[in-house]
Amino acid sequence: MDLAELTAKIKQAVGDDSGLGKSLKFDLKGAGFVHIDGGAVTNEDKPADLTMTIALDDLVAMGQGKLNAMNAVMGGKLQLSDMGLAMSLQQKMTTLFAKMAG
Numbered sequence: 001m002d003l004a005e006l007t008a009k010i011k012q013a014v015g016d017d018s019g020l021g022k023s024l025k026f027d028l029k030g031a032g033f034v035h036i037d038g039g040a041v042t043n044e045d046k047p048a049d050l051t052m053t054i055a056l057d058d059l060v061a062m063g064q065g066k067l068n069a070m071n072a073v074m075g076g077k078l079q080l081s082d083m084g085l086a087m088s089l090q091q092k093m094t095t096l097f098a099k100m101a102g
Contacts, residue, residue: 001056001060002031002056003028003031003032003034003043003056006034006056006059006060007034007041009063009100010034010041011041012099013096013097013099013100014039014041014096016039017038018036018037018038018039018092018096019092019095019096020036020089020092020093021092022048022049022050022085022089023035023037023048023049023050024036024037024048024049024050024051024052024093025045025046025047025048025050025051025052026051026052026053026054026059027045027051027052027053027054028055028056028059029054031056032056033045035048036048048081049082049085050080050081050082050086050089051080052079052080052081052086053078053079053080053081054072054077054078054079058072058077062078062097063097063100069090069093
C-alpha cells in the first residue's frame, strides 16, 4: 500500500468527521504525512494535537489488527507526541482503525 491508497482509506474511514475531537497527524517516516482534522484528511505536514510517528507498513499492520498499538510503542515502532492524549483517544482511534481495515 502506498501513501495515496492509505490516504484514500483514511478519508473513507473518517467520512464527514473523524469523531476524534482533536487533530491527528501520522508522520510516516519519510513516506509522507496524513493529517486528520474533523472531516478533513490531507497529506500536509502541519501541526496537530497528536503526532504519531510510524512507518507506513506498521500503520497498515495496526489498521489490520496485526500490530497492537501498545506493542508498537514499547517496541519503538510508534512514537507519540503526547502519550496522555493518545491514551484518551485510544478507543476513538481503535474505531477509526477498524473502519480503515474494513
